[in-house]
Amino acid sequence: MRHTLPIAPQFYVTAPQPCPYLEGRMERKLFTALQGDSAETLNDSLSKQGFRRSQNVLYRPSCAECSACLSARIRVADFKPSRTQRKVLRRNAHLRRNATAPWATEEQYALFRRYLDSRHADGGMADMDIFEFAAMIEETPIRSRVVEYLAEDEDGTHDLAAVCLTDVLDDGLSMVYSFYDPARAGDSLGTHVILDHVEIAREAGLPYVYLGYWVPGSPKMGYKAKFDPVEVYFRGRWQEMGDPAAYxxxxxxxxxxxxxxQVARISLPDSRGTR
Known part of the structure; x- marks a missing residue:
C-alpha cells in the first residue's frame, strides 16, 4: 500500500519595498500559500501567530531591522465601549447590517473607489480596478463574509455606507479590509464597523476580533489602540497592549x-487538523 505524506506549507519572503506605515523604511513579508483541504485549519493556526490573509496568501511582516508591526485583536468578553465609542454607536444606530457571501458588486466597488480617492489616493491599492477588487473579495478558500452597512434615505431606499470583508476563524472574526463613504466621515463609520464586529463576535460566542496590524509611530494605525482591552502579538505571544507609548x-x-x-518556530497544524 502506498502512503502519501502531507505536504507542509512552504514559506517565502517578498523583495523589500517601501513601507506603507513608517516613512523612509523598507518592508518585506514572510508568506505562504493558502490552498487545499487544510486551508481553513492553516488560516486558524497562523492567525494566532500574527499572520494575516490576503486572498489565497497568508503573510506576516518580516523586515530586516524593524519589528514595529504587531498583530492586534480585541478581547471580546472584557471589552466595554468608551464614552466616545458609545456616542458612535448611537450616531449610527439607524444603519442596517447585511451579511452576505463573499461576492463583489458594482455598488461596493463604487464605494471602494470613493473611499480610496478620498483617503488613500497614493496608497498601494489606488490603481485597483473592478476585477482586482472582485478578486480581493471573492478569492477566499475559507469561511468569509461581506458585511454591509446600509443607510435608509428619506425616500425609503438604502445607500451603502460601509463594507467589511470578514473572515470567520475558530476563535474570532478577522477584519480583512473595510471601507466606508468618505462623505460620512463625521459619523466615524470605521469605528462603528469595529464596534459592530465586537457585537457579532459576542453573539456568536467568539472570543476575539482581529484588527490587523498596529504600528507604533504610525498615525494611520493609532486608532486600534483605543479598543481596550486590545492584545498584541509581541515576541512570540499574545499580551495585553497596556500603554501604547511603551512600544x-x-x-x-x-x-x-x-x-x-522564524519559520522553524511557526507551529503548524498536523494532518488531522489538531494543533
Missing part, C-alpha cells in the same frame, strides 16, 4: 531573527 518603532539590526529561525 517602540525604532530600528535595530538585531530586532528580527533570521528567516530560517
Amino acid at each position: 517602540s518603532s525604532e530600528t535595530h539590526p538585531l530586532s528580527t531573527d533570521p528567516i530560517a529561525e
Whole structure:
C-alpha cells in the first residue's frame, strides 16, 4: 500500500519595498500559500501567530531591522465601549447590517473607489480596478463574509455606507479590509464597523476580533489602540497592549531573527487538523 505524506506549507519572503506605515523604511513579508483541504485549519493556526490573509496568501511582516508591526485583536468578553465609542454607536444606530457571501458588486466597488480617492489616493491599492477588487473579495478558500452597512434615505431606499470583508476563524472574526463613504466621515463609520464586529463576535460566542496590524509611530494605525482591552502579538505571544507609548518603532539590526529561525518556530497544524 502506498502512503502519501502531507505536504507542509512552504514559506517565502517578498523583495523589500517601501513601507506603507513608517516613512523612509523598507518592508518585506514572510508568506505562504493558502490552498487545499487544510486551508481553513492553516488560516486558524497562523492567525494566532500574527499572520494575516490576503486572498489565497497568508503573510506576516518580516523586515530586516524593524519589528514595529504587531498583530492586534480585541478581547471580546472584557471589552466595554468608551464614552466616545458609545456616542458612535448611537450616531449610527439607524444603519442596517447585511451579511452576505463573499461576492463583489458594482455598488461596493463604487464605494471602494470613493473611499480610496478620498483617503488613500497614493496608497498601494489606488490603481485597483473592478476585477482586482472582485478578486480581493471573492478569492477566499475559507469561511468569509461581506458585511454591509446600509443607510435608509428619506425616500425609503438604502445607500451603502460601509463594507467589511470578514473572515470567520475558530476563535474570532478577522477584519480583512473595510471601507466606508468618505462623505460620512463625521459619523466615524470605521469605528462603528469595529464596534459592530465586537457585537457579532459576542453573539456568536467568539472570543476575539482581529484588527490587523498596529504600528507604533504610525498615525494611520493609532486608532486600534483605543479598543481596550486590545492584545498584541509581541515576541512570540499574545499580551495585553497596556500603554501604547511603551512600544517602540525604532530600528535595530538585531530586532528580527533570521528567516530560517522564524519559520522553524511557526507551529503548524498536523494532518488531522489538531494543533
